[in-house]
Amino acid sequence: MNDMAKPPRSRAAKWTRRGFIGAGVLAGGALLIGVGVRPGNPVDKLGPKVAGGEGEQLINSWLKFDADNVVTAIVPHCEMGQGAHSVLAQMLADELDADWSLVKVMQAPTDGSYVVTDTIRMFIAGGTVDAPDWLEPTWNGLFTKIGQLADGLITGGSSSIRTTGQHTMRIAGAAARQMLVGAAAKEWGVPAGEIVTANSTLSHKASGKSAPYAQFAAAAAEQDMPQTPKLKAPKDYRLMGTDAPRTDIPAKVDGSAQFGIDATIPGQTMTYAAVRRVPVPGTRVAKMDASAAKAMPGVLQILNMGDFTAVVGDSYWQAQQALNAITAEYTKPESPIRSSQDQFAAFAAALDEAGETGGKEVIGQGDVPAAMQSAAKKISADYQAPYLAHAPLEPMNATVWVRDGKCEIWTGTQVPLMARSAAAKALGLSADDVTVHHPIMGGGFGRRLETDYVLMAVRIGQATGYPVKMIWSREEDTQKGLFRPADMSRFAGGLDAQGRLVAWNNVFTQRHDPAEACDCAFYDIPNKSIRVAEADLHLPFAAFRSVDHSQQAFFIESFIDEAAHAAGRDPLEFRLAMLGNSPRHKAVLEKVAAMANWSTKPAAGRGRGLALTESFGSIVAEVVEVDMTGGKPKVTNVWCAADPGFAMNPDGFRNQMEGGIVFGLTAALYGEISLKDGAVEQGNFHDYQMLRMNECPAIAVEIINGNHEKLGGAGEPGLPPAAPALANAVFAASGKRIRALPIAKQFA
Amino acid sequence: MVKFTINGEPASVEADPAMPILWVVRERLGLTGTKFGCGMALCGACTVHLDGQPVRSCSTPIAEAEGKAITTIEGVAGPEGELSKVQQAWISEQVPQCGYCQSGQIMAATALLRDNPSPSDAQIDAAMAGNICRCGTYVRIRRAIKVAAGLEPAKGVAQSAEVKA
Numbered sequence: 001m002n003d004m005a006k007p008p009r010s011r012a013a014k015w016t017r018r019g020f021i022g023a024g025v026l027a028g029g030a031l032l033i034g035v036g037v038r039p040g041n042p043v044d045k046l047g048p049k050v051a052g053g054e055g056e057q058l059i060n061s062w063l064k065f066d067a068d069n070v071v072t073a074i075v076p077h078c079e080m081g082q083g084a085h086s087v088l089a090q091m092l093a094d095e096l097d098a099d100w101s102l103v104k105v106m107q108a109p110t111d112g113s114y115v116v117t118d119t120i121r122m123f124i125a126g127g128t129v130d131a132p133d134w135l136e137p138t139w140n141g142l143f144t145k146i147g148q149l150a151d152g153l154i155t156g157g158s159s160s161i162r163t164t165g166q167h168t169m170r171i172a173g174a175a176a177r178q179m180l181v182g183a184a185a186k187e188w189g190v191p192a193g194e195i196v197t198a199n200s201t202l203s204h205k206a207s208g209k210s211a212p213y214a215q216f217a218a219a220a221a222e223q224d225m226p227q228t229p230k231l232k233a234p235k236d237y238r239l240m241g242t243d244a245p246r247t248d249i250p251a252k253v254d255g256s257a258q259f260g261i262d263a264t265i266p267g268q269t270m271t272y273a274a275v276r277r278v279p280v281p282g283t284r285v286a287k288m289d290a291s292a293a294k295a296m297p298g299v300l301q302i303l304n305m306g307d308f309t310a311v312v313g314d315s316y317w318q319a320q321q322a323l324n325a326i327t328a329e330y331t332k333p334e335s336p337i338r339s340s341q342d343q344f345a346a347f348a349a350a351l352d353e354a355g356e357t358g359g360k361e362v363i364g365q366g367d368v369p370a371a372m373q374s375a376a377k378k379i380s381a382d383y384q385a386p387y388l389a390h391a392p393l394e395p396m397n398a399t400v401w402v403r404d405g406k407c408e409i410w411t412g413t414q415v416p417l418m419a420r421s422a423a424a425k426a427l428g429l430s431a432d433d434v435t436v437h438h439p440i441m442g443g444g445f446g447r448r449l450e451t452d453y454v455l456m457a458v459r460i461g462q463a464t465g466y467p468v469k470m471i472w473s474r475e476e477d478t479q480k481g482l483f484r485p486a487d488m489s490r491f492a493g494g495l496d497a498q499g500r501l502v503a504w505n506n507v508f509t510q511r512h513d514p515a516e517a518c519d520c521a522f523y524d525i526p527n528k529s530i531r532v533a534e535a536d537l538h539l540p541f542a543a544f545r546s547v548d549h550s551q552q553a554f555f556i557e558s559f560i561d562e563a564a565h566a567a568g569r570d571p572l573e574f575r576l577a578m579l580g581n582s583p584r585h586k587a588v589l590e591k592v593a594a595m596a597n598w599s600t601k602p603a604a605g606r607g608r609g610l611a612l613t614e615s616f617g618s619i620v621a622e623v624v625e626v627d628m629t630g631g632k633p634k635v636t637n638v639w640c641a642a643d644p645g646f647a648m649n650p651d652g653f654r655n656q657m658e659g660g661i662v663f664g665l666t667a668a669l670y671g672e673i674s675l676k677d678g679a680v681e682q683g684n685f686h687d688y689q690m691l692r693m694n695e696c697p698a699i700a701v702e703i704i705n706g707n708h709e710k711l712g713g714a715g716e717p718g719l720p721p722a723a724p725a726l727a728n729a730v731f732a733a734s735g736k737r738i739r740a741l742p743i744a745k746q747f748a
Numbered sequence: 749m750v751k752f753t754i755n756g757e758p759a760s761v762e763a764d765p766a767m768p769i770l771w772v773v774r775e776r777l778g779l780t781g782t783k784f785g786c787g788m789a790l791c792g793a794c795t796v797h798l799d800g801q802p803v804r805s806c807s808t809p810i811a812e813a814e815g816k817a818i819t820t821i822e823g824v825a826g827p828e829g830e831l832s833k834v835q836q837a838w839i840s841e842q843v844p845q846c847g848y849c850q851s852g853q854i855m856a857a858t859a860l861l862r863d864n865p866s867p868s869d870a871q872i873d874a875a876m877a878g879n880i881c882r883c884g885t886y887v888r889i890r891r892a893i894k895v896a897a898g899l900e901p902a903k904g905v906a907q908s909a910e911v912k913a
Contacts, residue, residue: 081846252847255781255821442848662884696886
C-alpha cells in the first residue's frame with residue numbers, strides 16, 4: 001500500500017502541457033516566473049503588483065529572487081493558522097533546490113491572475129476527474145474561466161497543498177530551477193546536464209564554477225519556459241516530508257504579525273465603528289433612540305442601517321460605549337421558530353414525513369427492506385447536533401476607505417476576490433476600483449468564507465467617506481453571525497445472525513458539503529439507503545471546520561458503535577471486520593488501536609472510545625480515553641493515527657490534527673448555540689465555552705504516508721472523529737449512550 | 749493625563765480614565781501585538797503585565813496604570829531584540845497556528861515562569877487556564893513552557909524527515 005516509488009509525472013506533465021509559463025524582468029532587475037495557466041505572459045501585468053525592493057527578479061507569477069539570493073514564494077492561498085503559506089513555499093522551494101533559510105513568503109495580491117484553478121477544479125469536478133490529454137487545455141481554460149467568474153481565490157476544503165501545492169507551486173519551482181540551469185549552462189558553456197543545483201546555488205564540478213541563483217535570475221527570465229519540468233520523485237525530496245520550520249511563526253511570538261484588526265493607513269487618522277445587528281435574522285430596526293449616545297465623548301456618527309446600528313467614534317471603546325446606550329425596537333420575525341425545541345421539532349417532523357423510504361436519496365444500494373426483513377437483530381437511534389458559532393479569536397472586522405469612486409479594504413478573509421466583487425456591487429463600482437488587502441487571519445474555520453461583515457464595513461465606509469475600522473464585539477460574533485447548522489439524523493440498522501451489519505437506513509435534514517460526508521463508504525455494508533429530508537434553518541448557514549463531517553461523523557460513528565455493542569462485538573473488531581476492501585483505513589485503525597493499547601483494560605472509572613473517518617482525502621482514526629470518576633467526563637488522552645497520503649510537513653500536519661481534536665472536543669463537550677424568542681442565547685466565552693488548557697488531554701499523533709500521489713487535507717480531517725470517539729468513550733465508561741450534543745451539560 | 753511607562757519608555761496619554769489599557773495600547777500607542785478577543789477578561793488574548801503582574805488589559809482601566817509599568821508582547825524581547833526563553837521555546841516547539849492568542853499566552857507563561865521557574869503540569873494548567881487558544885495549540889504551549897523552563901529538551905525546528913519515505 002505504500003506506493004512511494006513513482007513520481008507524479010503524468011499529472012505534472014499534463015499540467016504544464018495545459019499551462020503557459022511566462023517570465024519577465026521587473027524594475028530593478030527582479031525575475032518573475034509564472035506558471036500561467038492562461039495564455040499570455042502574466043509577468044508584465046503582475047510585475048508591479050508583486051514588486052518589492054530594488055534588484056528583484058520575478059521569474060514567474062509564483063516566485064521572485066532578490067539580489068541577496070532570497071527567493072520569495074508568492075502564495076495565492078490565505079493564511080488562517082493552517083500553515084499553508086509556509087508549506088506551499090516549502091513545496092516550491094524543494095523543486096527549486098532552494099535553501100530554506102533563503103525562502104520568504106508573500107501573499108499574492110487580490111487579482112484574478114491568482115485564482116486557484118486547480119482548487120476550483122477539485123470543488124466542481126471532484127478530485128479524481130481527469131480529462132483526456134487533448135482536452136486538457138480547453139478543460140483547464142474552462143475551470144480558470146469558472147474560477148475567475150466565481151472569484152475563485154478561495155482557501156477552504158483543506159485543499160491548498162493537494163491542489164495548488166501539487167499542481168502549481170511545485171511546477172513553478174521546478175521550472176525556475178530548470179531555467180536557472182539553462183542560463184548558467186549558456187554562460188558557462190557547459191552541458192546543462194552537468195550542472196548541479198543545491199541550497200540556492202548552481203555548480204559545475206568539472207570547471208569548478210559555482211554561483212548563487214540570484215546571479216542568473218535575469219538570464220533565467222530570458223530562457224524558454226520548460227513545458228514539462230521534471231518533478232522530483234519522493235526519494236529525491238529534500239524539503240517535502242520534513243518539518244521545515246514555518247516562516248510565519250517568528251512574527252507571531254514578538255507581536256509584530258499584522259492581522260486584519262491591526263490595519264493602519266499611513267498618514268490617515270483611523271476611526272472605529274462598533275455595530276449591533278438585529279437580534280433575530282431577517283428582522284429590521286423599527287425604532288431607535290440614540291439621544292443618550294449622541295452626547296457621549298468621541299462619537300462621530302450614529303448610523304441606522306436597517307439591519308444593523310453603528311456608532312463611529314474616535315476609539316473603538318468609545319464607539320462601543322455609545323452603542324450600548326442606544327435602545328432599539330425591531331420588526332416582528334417571520335420565522336416561526338422561536339426556540340431550539342422548535343428547530344428540532346421541525347427536523348423531527350421532516351424525518352417523520354420522510355419515513356423509511358422518503359426524502360431525497362443520496363445513496364441507495366442493495367435491498368434495504370429485504371435485508372431488514374431478514375435481519376436477526378434490528379437497532380434504531382436518533383441523534384442530534386446543535387447550531388455552533390465558529391468563534392475565531394479575532395472577531396469579525398474590516399477596515400474600509402471609500403472615496404473618489406474607489407474603495408480600499410483591509411480584512412482577514414478566505415475569499416478576497418469575492419469580498420472585492422461584493423464590495424464593488426454594493427458601491428456600484430467596477431471590481432478594478434476596489435482593492436482588497438487581506439492580512440493573516442486570527443482564525444477562519446469557515447466563518448471567513450462569508451463576506452457579510454466586509455459588506456457591513458463597506459456600507460459604513462460609504463456613509464462616512466473617511467477611513468473606518470469596524471470591529472464586532474465578541475457578543476456580536478457569537479450571536480449575530482452565520483452558523484454551523486443544527487441537524488438531526490435517524491438510523492435503523494439490521495444485523496445478521498453472525499452479528500454483521502447488513503442493512504443501513506439513514507435519513508437526516510442537512511446536506512451542504514462535502515457531498516460524501518453522509519456516507520461511510522469504506523465500511524463494507526451491503527445494503528444502504530441514505531436520504532436527506534431537508535428542513536429549514538432558522539439561523540443562516542456558514543461552512544464550519546469540516547462542514548457536514550462535523551455532525552455526520554458523530555451520527556455515523558456513534559451508530560456504528562451502537563451496532564457493535566448490539567452485535568456483542570468489540571467496537572474495534574467490529575469495524576475491522578468491515579474494512580476488507582479498505583486496506584488504508586484498516587491500517588489507520590490498527591495503528592491507533594496499537595497506540596492506545598486498545599486491547600488492555602483502562603483504569604477503573606475510565607473508558608475508551610474510537611472513531612474512524614475519511615474527510616477531505618485524509619483517513620483519520622482517534623481513540624479518546626475519558627475519566628468519569630468525578631461524575632462528569634474528563635478527557636485524559638487522545639490517540640490519533642492519520643493517513644493523508646503524504647504529509648508534506650509532518651510537524652505541521654500533527655499541529656493541525658492536535659488543533660482539530662481540540663476543536664472537535666470543544667464542540668462535543670460544550671458547543672451549543674441555542675435559541676430563545678428567535679435570538680441566540682449565548683454571548684461570550686462564559687456561556688459559549690471553549691476547551692481550556694486545564695481540560696486539554698495529552699494528544700499523540702502518528703502519520704502513515706499511504707499514497708504519495710493522492711494527497712489529503714490537514715486543516716479539517718482531525719476534527720470529525722473527536723466527537724464520536726468521545727461519545728463512545730463516555731458510553732464505555734458510564735453506560736450512558738450520547739445521542740445529542742453537547743455532552744458536558746448532560747452530566748452537570 | 750495618565751502617566752506610566754510602556755516597555756520601559758515613559759508615556760503620558762490624555763484619555764478617559766475608564767478606557768481599558770487594551771485600547772490605549774493599541775490605538776494610541778500603536779502597539780498592536782496585544783489583542784482584543786472578548787472584552788470581558790474571559791479569553792486572555794489581551795494579557796499584558798502591569799508592574800510585572802499579568803492583567804487582562806481589556807478590562808483594566810488606564811487609570812490603574814498611573815505611575816506603573818506596562819509591558820506588552822513588544823517589550824518581552826531584550827534590548828537588542830534577542831528573544832526571551834519563552835519566545836524561543838514557542839518557535840522551537842512550533843506552537844502558533846493562527847497566532848492571534850499567542851501574545852497573551854506568552855505574557856501569561858512569562859509571568860508564570862518568573863514566579864515559578866519549574867512548574868508542574870498542574871501548575872501550568874492552572875496558570876494558563878485563563879488563556880483560550882481557539883486553534884487548540886495547548887499541547888504545544890504546555891511543552892514549550894517546559895522547554896523554556898529547562899524541564900524538557902527543545903525539539904528543535906529543523907528536524908530531519910522522520911516520516912520521509
